[in-house]
Amino acid sequence: MKNLIKDLVESYGPTGFETEVTNKIRTYIADKVDECYVDALGNLIARKKGSGKKVMFSAHADEIGVIVTYIDDDGFLRFSNVGGLNLLTLLGGRVRFANGVIGVIGKEKGELKDLTLDKLFIDIGAATKDEAQKKVSIGDFAVFHREFADLGQRLVAKSMDDRIGCAVLVEAIRRLDHSDHDLYFVFSAQEEVGLRGARTAAYSIDPDLGIAIDVTRTGDTPEAPRMDVSLGKGAAIKVKDSSVIAHPKVKNLMVRLAEADQIKYQLEVLEAGGTDAGAIHLTKSGVPSGTISIPCRYVHSPSEMVDLDDVENCVKLILAICRDSLDEF
Numbered sequence: 556m557k558n559l560i561k562d563l564v565e566s567y568g569p570t571g572f573e574t575e576v577t578n579k580i581r582t583y584i585a586d587k588v589d590e591c592y593v594d595a596l597g598n599l600i601a602r603k604k605g606s607g608k609k610v611m612f613s614a615h616a617d618e619i620g621v622i623v624t625y626i627d628d629d630g631f632l633r634f635s636n637v638g639g640l641n642l643l644t645l646l647g648g649r650v651r652f653a654n655g656v657i658g659v660i661g662k663e664k665g666e667l668k669d670l671t672l673d674k675l676f677i678d679i680g681a682a683t684k685d686e687a688q689k690k691v692s693i694g695d696f697a698v699f700h701r702e703f704a705d706l707g708q709r710l711v712a713k714s715m716d717d718r719i720g721c722a723v724l725v726e727a728i729r730r731l732d733h734s735d736h737d738l739y740f741v742f743s744a745q746e747e748v749g750l751r752g753a754r755t756a757a758y759s760i761d762p763d764l765g766i767a768i769d770v771t772r773t774g775d776t777p778e779a780p781r782m783d784v785s786l787g788k789g790a791a792i793k794v795k796d797s798s799v800i801a802h803p804k805v806k807n808l809m810v811r812l813a814e815a816d817q818i819k820y821q822l823e824v825l826e827a828g829g830t831d832a833g834a835i836h837l838t839k840s841g842v843p844s845g846t847i848s849i850p851c852r853y854v855h856s857p858s859e860m861v862d863l864d865d866v867e868n869c870v871k872l873i874l875a876i877c878r879d880s881l882d883e884f
């Protein structure tokens with residue numbers, strides 16, 4: 556499992572450029588599913604056929620990043636965000652472009668409290684605009700450049716959001732022995748800019764039940780904003796975030812299964828942020844939807860931290876859903 560996670564988090568997959576990630580995922584699951592295809596927007600959709608309910612699971616393959624907006628005469632790049640960035644976590648960090656070019660993020664003079672994105676730049680080691688243009692172009696995308704770290708029980712990497720969700724789904728597919736249902740596992744594109752891939756995938760699948768798998772924040776670090784989710788306390792069953800109010804049938808199903816199978820879980824209310832469930836539940840005439848969250852510290856930073864027990868409990872909860880009769884849907 557750790558090797559799978561390392562492989563996925565170290566891949567390059569900014570929003571809109573998920574191919575490296577989805578190609579890797581395909582190699583892990585192709586022989587375990589009946590169909591596996593990439594749709595027009597870049598969602599990888601794997602299907603295990605069944606005659607029961609149509610269930611859509613979705614974990615997003617993209618990660619937050621930056622896009623080059625301007626190159627100045629001295630070869631420094633200006634950039635915009637792709638997905639939500641915390642500016643303070645960028646300082647001194649490195650980014651990597653698709654062609655392997657590495658850049659360092661620096662800032663203009665000024666107080667940290669006045670920091671805005673337009674005071675930051677990327678230094679790719681070019682001395683002139685010409686030299687910079689030989690390495691990157693306007694519109695090129697880059698992601699955080701940071702290696703995976705194995706802390707034992709806890710793991711740190713860029714893009715745990717949401718490669719850890721992808722790893723959970725991959726692991727569930729590998730372990731799935733039996734289900735009566737028509738299962739769709741979506742590795743969605745473009746979540747970080749507004750749940751775009753999940754929207755079109757849900758439209759084409761038209762599921763009876765939708766479950767997003769994504770990370771959520773925690774309240775367990777020094778003087779953290781109050782939130783009742785902690786690393787190591789189990790799969791987080793979402794009740795509400797700013798994109799969706801989990802359908803009571805879905806939330807109750809997950810709680811019931813977790814209790815029955817002794818899967819460690821916690822209830823989650825996330826005050827700001829959303830997941831693919833936000834798009835899925837508004838599809839066509841509406842889809843009962845919910846989210847299984849992997850608790851994660853330092854979300855949207857280059858060092859996102861998760862706990863292996865939580866990951867395992869999320870896999871178990873997905874398997875429990877696949878094996879259930881799902882009569883209420």
Ligand SMILES: [Zn+2]
Pocket residue numbers: 615716717746769770
């Ligand atoms: Zn996410």
